[in-house]
Structure formats: C-alpha cells, structure tokens
Amino acid sequence: MRADRLVSLVLLLRRRGRMTAAALASELEVSVRTVLRDIEALSTAGVPVYADRGRHGGFTLLPGFHTELTGLNHEEALALVTAVSGGSQKVFGLSSALASAMRKVIDALPEGHRVAMDDAAERFLVEPGADLLSRRSPSEDIATSVMSQVRHAVLTGHRLRFEYSAPDQAPRVHTVDPLGLVTVRGRTYLLASKSGEDRTYRVSRMVDAEALPEPAERSASIDLERSWIERSARFLSADHLAVVVRVAPWRQEELLDMARAVRAEEPEADGWVRLDVTFEDLRHAVWAIWQLDTGAEVLAPDALRSALHGRATALAARYEDPRAGPP
Template structure:
C-alpha cells in the first residue's frame, strides 16, 4: 500500500510540478504528517525531490527528472473504462484506483499531450444523474462489481415491484449505469434477468464460481431488455394532437419514448402547425398526469375512454379553482 502511495506522490509531482504538503495530503486522502514521511522516503531512495520554503513554497522535482515507472495494475487497467465517470468509479469502490491509473497514463504522455489532457479535465465535466431523483443507497454495489469481475455466484435478497421480497441465486454477468441508476444483468434459473442494484437488501457469496455464457453481449442484452421494458411500461397508445409549442415540450415531458413517437408517427402539420401522432403512455392514472403536463397544447383524440378520463380530470381541476 505504501509503495503505491509513494509512486502516486512521485507521479503527482511529475505531472503537476510544485505541490504543497496540504495539496498532496488532500489528493491522496492521507494526513500531512504521512506526506512528510513519504517525501523523506522518496529522498532516501534517490528521487531528487526538494522543498521550497515560505508561504508560496511546496515540493517539486528537480527540473527534467521523469520516471518511466508507469505500469498499470490489473485494477487500474479495469478502472480506465470509467475514466469519464468519476462518480460511477467511486460508487464501484474504484475512485482512488482510477486516480492512480490516470496519473500513470499522464506520466507516460509527452508534455504537449499531457497538458492537453489536463485541460480537458479542467473544461469538461460529466454529471450523469438527472435533476429530479434522489441519491440511491448502494451498499452492495462494490460486492456485485467484484462478483461480476470474478464470476462469483451470489445469493441475493431482492425487493420486487410491489415491495415483495424474494431470494435468488444469480450468476452476475454485467453492470449497467442508466440515467444515474445501476442495474445488474444476471442469469437466474437459466434465464437472463435484470435487477436494480438499489433494491438489493442482502447479499452473500455462495462460494461457487460460474462459467460465463458463450457469446453473451452485455450491450445487445441491455438494448433488447430496454425495448421490452418500454413496451411493458407504455402499453397504451394515445392518439393525440400537439401544438407547435407542445411538440417542443415532448423531449422534456415524455423523454425518448415521446421523441421517437413524434419523429416516427407524426403526420403533416395543419394550418395552425398542430400535428397528429400516436403516443405510447402508461396505463391507469399515470397517463393522465403525464398528458396534463402539456396543458392546452395537447388534445387526446383516442381512445374514447382516455379522452373521457382526461376531460373528467380537467373538469375536477376547474371546480377546485372556482
């Protein structure tokens, strides 16, 4: 552990130039006293690191010194796939590992390319979760991730829709991050299934390994599963009219499902710019709430029962405000 940290200190100084003890301590998540000991150890090992005293001082390497010790560990190499998702890496327990891997890559780059890579991090930041959702509790995500890597069979206690708890023995095949939510693709009783990681209530290792199914493609599996999920979720078709303003609101109110319907099923606009299309909606009262968001910019034409339900909801709202 200390050898890895000493290498991180060396690479930080090599990549960033002068750094204070406080800055190094914050970067490595250790105490300032530990940084002092690490600097002494590097000096004793012959690394030309020296300190500038004073308020603007800090530690730096003698000009021109560079290490070529940039080999990546297995964990660090794995973590590079999450280089654009630091939050995801932290949730998986790979935050510090990812930082170490990035340091080693920066150290191996020529100076011009290294400066460009640093500027990207300064100017662009990826924040995956949406605004309108709480932060999920994910106490078992790192356990699931390790089992995916090591093909370890797991026993999980899981809360299904309707708050019914079930126990399953699963072979974890892959993890998917969708709009800030983590999902596990796993084989259970010979069938590939999807589990939302935040709904796992308990987990244990069975002590068994499994053989990954030949030809399993995680991306293709998720594409097919997502399409099936959309068809189950949006099982009702509403024939509607939308004003020009309502058309602009579709991506915000109905997401990719509505945007696809507008693109693929909308007819030509009438004289006022209104278009007719078929919009997949959820069954029950959920559809009423979604359609009411459009206000006067949407009219339901069919089916008749949905039009009647919407008219009744609008009338009840009108009575509320009389």
Template sequence: MKSSRLLSILLLLQTRGRMTAARLAEELEVSVRTIYRDVEALHAAGVPLYADAGHSGGYRLLDGYRTRLTGLNQGEAEALFLSGLPGPAAELGLGPALTAAQLKLRAALPPELRAQADRLRSRFHLDAPGWYAEHDDLRHLPQVADAVWRGRVLDVRYRRWKEPTDVDRRLEPYGLVLKSGRWYLVAGPGPRTYRVDQILRLTVREETFEPPGDFDLAGHWQRYQADFHARLHRAEATVRVAPGAVHRLTGTAARALAETGVPEPDGWIRAVLPIESVDHAHGRFLALGADIEVLGPPELRSRLAETIGTLATRYTTAQPTGDGITRAPRGRTTGLRDRP
C-alpha cells in the same frame, strides 16, 4: 491504411492467440483474400507468424513473441485519455489505478502528443448523470465488481418495487452496466437485471461459477433495453400539439411525433404517441398545458378534462387569507360584476 491493418493483426494475435483468416477478416472488416495478402507481408517483414492446419487451426505468433508498439497517433492518444471516466472508476474502487495508468501513459507519450492529451483533459469533462438524479447508495458496488471479476456467487438482500419488496436472492454476477449514471448488475439465473443501489445487504460466497459460454453482455443489454421499451409503451394516445410545443416532447414521444405527425390547417400537428398508461400520460400531458389536446383514448381525455375543470374552479374562486378577509383573484372584485 495497410500498415495500420498489419499492426491490428499483430495486436489481435498477440492478445487473443490463434485466429483464423475468416475471424481476422470479420474483425477488421476486410475480405479473407486481403488477410492472406497481409499475412504474406508480415512474413516478408520477418514476423514469426505461423499457420496451423486442421479444424482448430489458424494463424498464431511464435510463443513469447511480443511486439512493442509506440506509434500512437494523436487521435488514439486523445481517445485513451477521454475514455477514462474518473467518476465510475472511483465508484468501482479503481480511482487510484486509473490515475496511475494515465500518468504512465502520459509519461510514455512523445512531447507533442502529451501536450495534446493535456489540452484535451483541460477542455473536456464527462459527467454522465442528469442534473436531478439522486445520489445512489453504492456502498456494495466494489464488492459486486470484485465478484463479477472473480466469478464468485453472491447472497443479497434486494429491494424491488413490488410486494414483497425485500427479497433474498442467490446471484451469479455476469457483468455490470453503467446506464445514465446508474449501475446495473446482470446476474444469473436468468439472467436478470438488478439495480446495485437497491442491494440492501450482500455476502460473497466461496462458491464460484462460470457464465454461459455464449453470454455476451453488450448484446444482452441491447436486447434488454429493446424489450424494456416494448413493455413500457403498451398503449397509444391521439393528440394535437401546438407548433411551439414540439420541442418540449422528448424521447419516444418526440420520435413518434416526427414519424406520425400530420400538420393541420391551423398549424397544429396531429399524431399518435406511445404512452405507458393513462395515469402516466395524464401527468405528462398536463405539463404541456394549453399546448396539447388529447383526442383519445376517451378515458385519458376525460381524466384531463376533469383535472382541468377542477383547476379552473380552484383558481377562479375567492380564497380566504390569513387575516380573515376573503380576497378575489387578481383582476376580479368579490360580489361585483367584472368591469369592462
């Protein structure tokens, strides 16, 4: 464990430059005292590691010092191969680069790890998008990614969901996020979030920019998702769900059922579920058929009762056929009483 931590300290200083003991301790999730002991061990091993005093001080390696680390273990080698997603890399225009990098990594591995990595690639394939996801128009993605990397301002024609739908925007692209097989651009001013497949036209300016010094893409995306879900489910519905239909609820509804569900004497579960709107919940709950009863709000219950009544009438009324003969629904005879 200690040897792994010493290598981690070397890699951190090699890639990031000067770092304080407190920062190293935070990165490695150990105490500052442990970092002091590790630095002494590195000194004793002859590593040219120096400490700078003062407000902007910290530990650093002698300029030009590079450590050659060839000791990848099996798990690390497998993780590197598993992390290479060919689909997203190709969409970004990095497919050939990813293939070349994996070939070089494979050639550098010892035979036993090479065999394990090959076995992993033959057994696991990652395909993030859902089955029914439509293929997005990503013709502008490579240009967007290049602008993110080089800090170039974009002029875009963007299609949004509300009127006016097509708008012109000047964007400072901070970063790209791949979520459930769909690419999103986080860009200033704001920042705000844009779907890459909704960019209709794009021009890269010569103008450059610098993202805010305190901007953290992962942290921003986490807050954005939390805010999105908070705005998405602004209402609630009280329902009764049949035991056999519990597994048909997913996402937020499934979590709410687990947290608020109370079993009733007949085996059904009474719960309060978050909903986006009456219109959205109307369609979602109809899909559960007779396995759910909506108790409130009254507007939603009335809408469902009206729809179910219309369906009942439609499917119990004789319908004309193409040959001009009116046929009753199966099991019924037109104009006659039901048989026992």
C-alpha cells in the same frame, strides 16, 4: 491500496508541481492527515518530497522516478485522454481508478507526448454537464457501496442480494445471479437471472446491495450486447401501456427517467418533442405524467387523458374558492 496511493501521490506531484495537502487529499479522496502520513512515508523511503512553507506553500517533488511508454504513439495517447474527458470516468463507479490509471499512463509518456496531452486535455471537452440551452445532462446517484458490491458480484461470479425500489412501489429484496453491467444514456443496468428467468434492474434504484458467498448460476461467457438487444426487444413487446405524449424539452429527461421504454422520438415545430413511450400500467402513467405539470400533454390513449382530466378537475374544485390570505 496504500502502495497504489503512494504511487499516485508521486505522479500528481510530478505532473502538477507544487500542491497543498488539501489539494492532494481531494484528488486522492483521502483525508489531509492521511496525505501527511504518506508524505512522511515517501520521505523515509528516500523519495525527494519537500515542503514549502508560507501562504503559497505546499509539497514539491524533484523530477524522476518514471519510465517511458515508448510503444504508445501520439494518436493512442490522445484517444485515452479524449475518453477520460467524457463521461466514461463515472461509469460503474470506477472514477478514482481511472484517474489513477491515467496519471500513471501520462507520466510514463515521453516528454514531448506529455506536453501534447496536457494541451489536448484543455482543448477537448466531451459530453459536458449541460448543452447550449443550459439543459442539464441526466445523471444517476448510485451509492459507492452499492456499485462496489454489484461490480464485485458481476466480476467474481457470486450471487447478489439487494433491496430494490421501483417507481410507485414498495421496496423489495431480490437475490439474483448477475450476468453483466450495461450503461445507456447515462443510466446503469444490471443484467441478471432470477430462478432461471431473465431480469434487468436499474442500479440507481438499489437501496443497498451485498455480494453473497455462494457462486452464481451462469455460463462461463456471455455476449452482453446480444443479450441486451434481445431483452430490449422482449421488453418493448411486453404488455405495457403505450402512450403518445408531447413534452417540453426541459422536461424530456425527467419523463424518460420515469418511462419504461421509448419506442419513438420526433421533434415538433414549436420546440417540444413527441414521444411514443410505455409505462407499467395506467396508474404508473398517471403518476409519471402528473409529475411533469404543464410540461407535457398526453395525446393517447383516451383512458389516460380522462384519468388526468379527472384528477385535475378534482384538484381545481378543491381550490375553486380560495381562502382569504392573511390581512
């Protein structure tokens, strides 16, 4: 791990010139103290790293220590830079590894390619954090330790134990045989089997996870795309509550995050969106729609409209005679 970090440090200085210890620490995701130790190790090994003192000081590196990837053409290099400029660097918790890999690839390009890639990185932006209406893109909060254990279990073929917190349910512990990871619309899912039956889990709902020593019971290969399509079809045909709802655009992602599945989506003339979604049951639907306040309107089924009306009526009655405020 340290050797890889030392290479990344050298590549950062080669590409960016002078950098402070704090900037290097942030880029490498280590402490300033670790960076200073690494700088000392590089100097001892004969790598020409120099410290510039003063207000605008930092560390600099003389040119050198690289080989060229002469087989990588301009379009191939551009494809790599474009991919990294999007959301792919966050997928499966591999952001640090991808950033390190791209530093090595770009450093090894011929000089003319490096200049072109620097310009492309400034002029291409894929999937920014918000659209033109300032709506934030959906994002997941997955603990690094959880993602690391899930990824390890998937790749090494070991069983996985985790605590899972589904919406409006008490957390439960599951032990599964992991098959693969799928990311859709910014959400990451674990495809697994449990006691021989297919299971699918949102990784962001895992409270903790541990790859176990025993091997998983699974085939040596898998067609992950086909498996995902089959599971999606089964899920949509399952006995869940189908709901038709109008939702304000600024509440749409919140609704999609709480729904079990989306069957259809259609924009309406007033800017709202009409969605056909499914929920686990009536209780789950009432809980989810209630979170959206006046940003959503249920059109069907009538049972859900009645349940929401009853809750709203009870709440309105409680506050019908508001108490006098402070004098």
